[in-house]
Amino acid sequence: xxxxxxxxxxxxxxxxxxxxxxxxxxxxxxxxxxxxxxxxxxxxxxxxxxxxxxxxxxxxxxxxxxxxxxxxxxxxxxxxxxxxxxxxxxxxxxxxxxxxxxxxxxxxxxxxxxxxxxxxxxxxxxxxxxxxxxxxxxxxxxxxxxxxxxxxxxxxxxxxxxxxxxxxxxxxxxxxxxxxxxxxxxxxxxxxxxxxxxxxxxxxxxxxxxxxxxxxxxxxxxxxxxxxxxxxxxxxxxxxxxxxxxxxxxxxxxxxxxxxxxxxxxxxxxxxxxx
Amino acid sequence: xxxxxxxxxxxxxxxxxxxxxxxxxxxxxxxxxxxxxxxxxxxxxxxxxxxxxxxxxxxxxxxxxxxxxxxxxxxxxxxxxxxxxxxxxxxxxxxxxxxxxxxxxxxxxxxxxxxxxxxxxxxxxxxxxxxxxxxxxxxxxxxxxxxxxxxxxxxxxxxxxxxxxxxxxxxxxxxxxxxxxxxxxxxxxxxxxxxxxxxxxxxxxxxxxxxxxxxxxxxxxxxxxxxxxxxxxxxxxxxxxxxxxxxxxxxxxxxxxxxxxxxxxxxxxxxxxxxxxxxxxxxxxxxxxxxxxxxxxxxxxxxxxxxxxxxxxxxxxxxxxxxxxxxxxxxxxxxxxxxxxxxxxxxxxxxxxxxxxxxxxxxxxxxxxxxxxxxxxxxxxxxxxxxxxxxxxxxxxxxxxxxxxxxxxxxxxxxxxxxxxxxxxxxxxxxxxxxxxxxxxxxxxxxxxxxxxxxxxxxxxxxxxxxxxxxxxxxxxxxxxxxxxxxxxxxxxxxxxxxxxxxxxxxxxxxxxxxxxxxxxxxxxxxxxxxxxxxxxxxxxxxxxxxxxxxxxxxxxxxxxxxxxxxxxxxxxxxxxxxxxxxxxxxxxxxxxxxxxxxxxxxxxxxxxxxxxxxxxxxxxxxxxxxxx
Numbered sequence: 018x019x020x021x022x023x024x025x026x027x028x029x030x031x032x033x034x035x036x037x038x039x040x041x042x043x044x045x046x047x048x049x050x051x052x053x054x055x056x057x058x059x060x061x062x063x064x065x066x067x068x069x070x071x072x073x074x075x076x077x078x079x080x081x082x083x084x085x086x087x088x089x090x091x092x093x094x095x096x097x098x099x100x101x102x103x104x105x106x107x108x109x110x111x112x113x114x115x116x117x118x119x120x121x122x123x124x125x126x127x128x129x130x131x132x133x134x135x136x137x138x139x140x141x142x143x144x145x146x147x148x149x150x151x152x153x154x155x156x157x158x159x160x161x162x163x164x165x166x167x168x169x170x171x172x173x174x175x176x177x178x179x180x181x182x183x184x185x186x187x188x189x190x191x192x193x194x195x196x197x198x199x200x201x202x203x204x205x206x207x208x209x210x211x212x213x214x215x216x217x218x219x220x221x222x223x224x225x226x227x228x229x230x231x232x233x234x235x236x237x238x239x240x241x242x243x244x245x246x247x248x249x250x251x252x253x254x255x256x257x258x259x260x261x262x263x264x265x266x267x268x269x270x271x272x273x274x275x276x277x278x279x280x281x282x283x284x285x286x287x288x289x290x291x292x
Numbered sequence: 293x294x295x296x297x298x299x300x301x302x303x304x305x306x307x308x309x310x311x312x313x314x315x316x317x318x319x320x321x322x323x324x325x326x327x328x329x330x331x332x333x334x335x336x337x338x339x340x341x342x343x344x345x346x347x348x349x350x351x352x353x354x355x356x357x358x359x360x361x362x363x364x365x366x367x368x369x370x371x372x373x374x375x376x377x378x379x380x381x382x383x384x385x386x387x388x389x390x391x392x393x394x395x396x397x398x399x400x401x402x403x404x405x406x407x408x409x410x411x412x413x414x415x416x417x418x419x420x421x422x423x424x425x426x427x428x429x430x431x432x433x434x435x436x437x438x439x440x441x442x443x444x445x446x447x448x449x450x451x452x453x454x455x456x457x458x459x460x461x462x463x464x465x466x467x468x469x470x471x472x473x474x475x476x477x478x479x480x481x482x483x484x485x486x487x488x489x490x491x492x493x494x495x496x497x498x499x500x501x502x503x504x505x506x507x508x509x510x511x512x513x514x515x516x517x518x519x520x521x522x523x524x525x526x527x528x529x530x531x532x533x534x535x536x537x538x539x540x541x542x543x544x545x546x547x548x549x550x551x552x553x554x555x556x557x558x559x560x561x562x563x564x565x566x567x568x569x570x571x572x573x574x575x576x577x578x579x580x581x582x583x584x585x586x587x588x589x590x591x592x593x594x595x596x597x598x599x600x601x602x603x604x605x606x607x608x609x610x611x612x613x614x615x616x617x618x619x620x621x622x623x624x625x626x627x628x629x630x631x632x633x634x635x636x637x638x639x640x641x642x643x644x645x646x647x648x649x650x651x652x653x654x655x656x657x658x659x660x661x662x663x664x665x666x667x668x669x670x671x672x673x674x675x676x677x678x679x680x681x682x683x684x685x686x687x688x689x690x691x692x693x694x695x696x697x698x699x700x701x702x703x704x705x706x707x708x709x710x711x712x713x714x715x716x717x718x719x720x721x722x723x724x725x726x727x728x729x730x731x732x733x734x735x736x737x738x739x740x741x742x743x744x745x746x747x748x749x750x751x752x753x754x755x756x757x758x759x760x761x762x763x764x765x766x767x768x769x770x771x772x773x774x775x776x777x778x779x780x781x782x783x784x785x786x787x788x789x790x791x792x793x794x795x796x797x798x799x800x801x802x803x804x805x806x807x808x809x810x811x812x813x814x815x816x817x818x819x820x821x822x823x824x825x826x827x828x829x830x831x832x833x834x835x836x837x838x839x840x841x842x843x844x845x846x847x848x849x850x851x852x853x854x855x856x857x858x859x860x861x862x863x864x865x866x867x868x869x870x871x872x873x874x875x876x877x878x879x880x881x882x883x884x885x886x887x888x889x890x891x892x893x894x895x896x897x898x899x900x901x902x903x904x905x906x907x908x909x910x911x912x913x914x915x916x917x918x919x920x921x
Contacts, residue, residue, distance in 0.1 A: 071407065074459075113424045166795075166856050192754035193788045193857040194742040196333065209337075209383055209738075212791035234791025236856045262473055266364065 058096045060089055068092055126276035130268035137253060140260050143267075144251055151251035151260060154203035157219060158244040161197065162190040164230060164237040171237050175230040179239055182227040188239070195235070201246065211235060326478040328721055331763050332713035332730060335740055336722060338387035339366065339666040340485070340545060340710050341500050341583060341658035346392040346467060347487075348400035350662035352434025354427055354678035357664035359390050359467055363474035363482055366666050374678040379665050382672060382792060383738070385709075386717050387481035390471065391500040394486045394515035395441065396450050398463035400434075413447045415440070431679060442494050442617040446519075460514055472507040477718040486515035488544065492522040494617030496551040499527060499579070500658075504723040505540035512538055523562040528578045543726060547583035547660070550591040550608065551616040554629030557651055559638055567642055572650035581726050584632045584655040584733045584912055585708040587676045592878075592912055593633040596624055601816045603800075603880060606910065607735070610703030618698055636915060637804045637812035640872045643919075644806055654729025654770045654914030655876075657708025657736075668736035670909075671847075673706035673887040680704070684895035687888045687903060702903045706887040707735040711911075713768065729770025732877075732913040737793040743769040743877045744784040745916035747777025751861045758784055769877075770914040775921040780867035785819060786859035787879045787911070794881040795854030797821060797838040797908060801862060805873035816878075819862040822855035840883045842906050847885040847893040854882035869920060876915040880908045 068088050072080045080088060108114045144151050162178065164171045178188040195210065208216045212234030222228055222242050230237040253260070343350040344362045356374045357365075365371045368384030392398075403416060404423050411417045422433035440446045449456065468484055475482040485502035503510045516530045524544070531542045549556035561567045584591050590607030598604040614621045628634040632655060639651030659666050662677040673682075680686040680701055687702045713730040714721040725731060732741055742759065746766025753761050762784050767773060773781055787799050798821035804814045818835045821828060828836045841850040864875070889905040891897060899905070 112426070117424070163857070189755055191857060192758060192786060192859040194335075194740040194759070194786045194859075195788060205384070210740075210791065215791075235789060258473070258476060262360075262364075266360070 056100075058093055060093065064092070065089065122276075122280075123273055126273050127269045130265070130272040133265075133268060135261060135264045135268075140257065140264060141253055143260050143264055144253060144256065148251055151256045153248035153251070153255075154205060155248055156201040156203060156244075156246040157207065157242060158200050158202070158246075159198070159219065159240055159242045161195075161199075161241075162188055162239040163193050163195055163235065164239065165191040166236045167232055172230060175237055175239060179227055179229060182239060182241070190239075193235075201244075211238075326716050326718055328715035328718075330715075331760075332715050332725065332768075333759075334714070334717075336386040336481075336712045336714050336717050337383075337738055338385050338389070338481075338710050338712065338722070339658050339661075339668070340389040340483075340502060340656060341391050341487070341547065341586060341660045342366075342388060342664070342666050343392055343487075343660070343662040344390055344664040345401055346390075346398045346463065347662060348393060348396040348398075349434050349438055350392075350664075350677060351400040351404065352423065352430055352437060353662060354430060355663055356678075359392075359470040359664075360474070362390055362664035362666070363388060363470065365664065367474065367480040371665070373663065373665060373674060373681055375681045375683075377674075377682060379667075379674060381667065382669060384480070385666060387483065387712075387722055388666060389483040389485040389500065389502045390467070391485045391487040391502075392467070392515075393489050395489045395517050395519060396437075396446075397460055397486070397515055397517075398467075399450055399456070400437070402459060402463075413449055415447045416449060427679065439617065441489075442491055442619060457514070464514055465511055468507040468511050475719070478716065481717055481719055481722055483719060483723075484510040488516060488518050488524075488527050490518040490521065490524060490527070491616070492555055494615040494619030495553045495555045496548045496616040497522070497524065497546070497555060498548055499524065499544040499546050500583070501527070501531070501542055501544050502723070503540065503542050504719055505538065509538045509540040524575075524579075525562075528574060531578055541723065543581065543723065544579045545581050545583050545656070545658075546579055547586060547658070548588055548591070548616065549582070549630050549632065549635070550589045550611045551614070552630050553615045553620055553622055554626035557629045557631075557635035557638055559629075559642065567646065567650065569646040569648035572642055572646060572648035575650040576648075576652055579653060580729055581654045581656055581731060581914075582632060582635075583658050583660075585657040585705070585735050586660040587704050587707060588660060589703070590705060590707065590735065591630065591632050594627050594631050596627050597631065597634050598814060598816075601802075601814075603816075603878070603908070603910075606907070607705045607707065609904075610699040613698050632912075633802065633804065633814060636874050636876075637806070637814065640804065640806045640874065641810065641812055644810065644872060649917075652874075652915075652917055654726070654731045655733045655912050656710035656712075656726075656731050657733035657912075658710055659708070668706060668709045668734075670706045670736065670885060670887045671890045673890075676704050682891070682894075684891070684897060687891055687897070687899060702888050702899075705735065709734055709736060709738065711738070711741070729914045730768050732769060732911055734911040735909045737790040737881060737909050737911075739790050739793075739796070739879055739881070739911045740788040741769075741877060741879055741911050741913055742784065742786045743913045743916065745771065745773050745781055745875065745918075746783075747773075747779065747781055749782040749784050749861050749863075753784060753861060754786075754859055758786075767916060769916060771916055773916060773918045775919060780864045781875075781918060782861055782863040783875065783916070784859075784861055785877055786857070787877075788857045789855075789881070794849060794884045794909070795822065795851045795856055796858050797854050797880040797882050798835060799858045799860070800878045800880070801875050802878055803864065803866075803873060803875050805868075805871050807871060815866070817862070820858045820860040822853065822858065838882050840906065842883055842885055842889075844885070844889060844905055845893070847889045849882070849884050851882070872920065873918045874915040875918075877911075877913040879911040881910065883908055 069079055069085060072088060164175055181188040204216050215231060215233035218231050224242045224245060227239055227241045229239040231240050342362055344359045345351045345355050345357060354374050361371050366385045366388040368381060370378055370380040373379045403420055408420060411420055419433040422429035471482045471484050483502045484507055485500060488499045488501055490497040490499060513534050516527060527544060535541060546556055561571050589611035593601060593604040594608055595605040612622060635651040639649040643649035659668055661667060663674050663681060665674040667674045675681045675686060689701045691699045691701055711732045711734060712722050712725045714725040744762030744766040748765060785799055787796055789796050799819055801817045801819050806812050821835050822838060839853045841853055883906045886904055886907050888899060888903050892899055
């Protein structure tokens with residue numbers, strides 16, 4: 018692809034039009050007093066077309082001749098007042114103007130990122146930066162016998178029942194809407210059901226034997242961890258959706274911050290306040 | 293010329309047009325199938341009622357977070373709220389329905405971002421200027437907007453959705469695209485939905501609508517506006533047309549019956565004539581689930597109809613005095629049509645007369661947050677709208693839409709969530725569970741509750757595999773008892789505390805029935821409670837209170853009272869096989885601090901005495917119905 022092709026493609030991008038347009042708006046509103054040339058207000062076909070188009074956007078029909086005349090009169094009045102107001106510096110210290118301009122600038126800064134499509138390389142880089150975030154939770158398969166609240170009596174019961182279980186007998190717990198066995202449960206599933214404390218203490222237990230009691234947000238449990246499966250490292254194929262969402266959210270935030278930092282560099286911010 | 297116009301339009305227009313188109317293209321399609329279990333083994337938690345910056349009132353009240361932020365927050369990410377505060381849920385939700393108002397969908401956002409010169413309607417111009425004036429002006433504009441909606445005086449640009457259809461389509465597609473990007477079957481389910489903000493003057497007849505289907509199907513229709521109608525029939529027509537056109541499904545969830553002044557659950561059809569069986573069936577087919585609790589109050593039961601229920605009237609303060617807009621004050625005779633327990637009884641009465649029950653619905657809770665933040669926890673409550681995100685004044689400030697009176701910040705509840713017994717965390721499984729009403733509501737805490745009805749359940753069943761037995765020999769919540777059983781029906785009831793929240797005080801079964809004379813009755817049975825063989829032994833018919841461990845100086849409590857789990861098999865001692873009846877479960881937590889109590893400690897406040905600092909949070913299950921053979 019030649020430079021010319023690139024340029025042509027570049028100029029066709031609506032985004033580029035948009036940025037150029039934005040720069041134009043910014044330049045127009047940068048607060049210089051209008052020079053003589055700007056005392057000319059021209060209403061040509063292009064301006065009238067734009068006015069008609071905006072009317073159409075709002076009302077789904079073209080304006081009548083009378084309406085268009087009214088809108089053009091309004092446009093001229095807007096322009097006259099607008100230019101005079103700029104000349105008088107009325108845009109200064111007006112919070113509404115300031116906020117609106119800032120919003121426009123931020124909109125320009127992030128439009129790029131919002132429209133962009135990340136490459137697989139971009140996404141893979143994001144995964145490599147924080148693989149833990151995209152890794153599947155470790156999966157735990159375990160059985161549990163729920164003994165109710167954490168009381169001295171229930172702790173005593175726990176010892177008796179633990180002996181039964183270790184001797185290969187069955188032992189029943191307190192009835193509750195809680196599964197006796199979880200197959201390949203993720204840490205967040207276990208936390209949702211039992212609380213974080215339990216998930217953490219479960220992590221350090223040996224497999225293949227009954228033990229406990231372990232405390233949870235619900236009370237006491239006897240537990241047997243049967244299997245723990247370490248997660249496969251995250252692959253782009255399995256986490257594409259999440260990583261793409263993160264990529265876009267981060268890209269939007271980043272371009273907003275970077276564009277601000279870039280503009281800020283051109284300014285000297287002096288805080289004349291006692292600490 | 294055309295090209296010039298396009299370029300100028302871009303020059304002068306907003307960024308929304310461009311980014312909107314691109315977002316649609318980026319929608320993710322074709323998700324992996326996930327496996328369903330044989331019966332529902334897990335309860336999934338979600339919010340079916342959340343507003344973002346696309347809702348006109350939410351935007352006007354200051355919410356700037358879009359659907360994407362709402363989805364990220366619900367699935368557990370940290371976001372920065374519209375007032376600049378870091379926000380994160382203690383536990384992620386499993387599913388979310390963003391239900392932005394279809395009436396004026398995204399219009400206030402668009403109005404705010406429009407070029408001022410193009411606004412010719414004087415009212416819109418006034419609102420535009422108010423919106424740009426800062427938070428107070430913005431509130432004022434929103435209050436006027438809501439008021440104009442109630443009075444039917446909205447400007448034609450908003451009222452006429454046809455005129456703004458292209459704009460609406462663009463916003464709707466962009467909304468759907470965000471939902472699609474975050475729907476991850478098996479991990480987090482995002483539904484397409486909207487709120488149908490039906491009102492009869494100020495009377496609240498709102499419904500949330502959710503789609504079972506992919507964004508591609510949902511994109512074949514636009515969200516239906518409610519302008520110009522005061523009855524829900526048009527919504528049902530719309531749902532039917534969608535089903536016929538796409539083979540897809542929607543369901544509608546009525547909410548805030550508490551501010552309908554008796555119109556939500558009428559004995560008659562909307563015209564005032566007797567309700568026909570056909571009408572009753574049509575209503576239930578479209579509206580299988582009702583939102584019983586949320587920020588703007590709790591609609592379970594009111595002491596006026598339930599004088600013998602000492603726990604009736606939770607979260608009714610402020611909301612009970614009038615309709616949503618306070619156009620009309622509530623009178624006692626209006627109340628029965630405004631509360632869910634009464635509706636369940638009315639359903640039996642209508643069924644006795646016509647053979648069809650319009651109100652045999654299930655119940656869920658949801659937030660109705662207008663902040664994009666689905667918060668239902670008292671200690672992490674982000675408020676009804678961005679004006680009442682955490683700040684020292686929010687408990688005491690008046691919350692009057694526009695110029696009206698009567699409601700205050702403390703009337704808001706940090707409530708609630710929807711609990712769904714589904715066979716997987718997917719659109720299809722969760723939607724289908726709602727259709728069969730295997731769902732329940734909580735005021736925020738995530739208690740696990742099972743409820744099965746049958747004819748031969750015995751206490752011994754609880755020692756074995758009782759969940760399997762429940763499904764094999766009975767029906768779960770939301771079901772109809774199979775007729776023809778011997779003796780009285782028996783119920784397996786099992787409740788487990790939220791691992792991060794308070795212990796349980798008691799479990800109750802609420803029974804409603806209709807006698808031969810055609811009169812409805814109700815009775816609340818305490819079926820199991822903590823320490824029931826010890827300190828709380830039944831004295832003279834009444835269960836002693838569970839006590840209170842709250843320390844208001846620190847807004848903390850101890851789980852040294854109550855029980856972590858309460859399970860029993862209960863049989864109806866007053867069963868009459870010839871009478872229609874329903875049974876549902878209410879679970880009460882021990883007293884815990886309200887969000888106002890947490891605010892009081894955080895901001896070192898002195899709050900006036902009428903503000904409740906303690907409450908007993910609760911779960912309500914969908915009912916199980918009995919119909920004589």
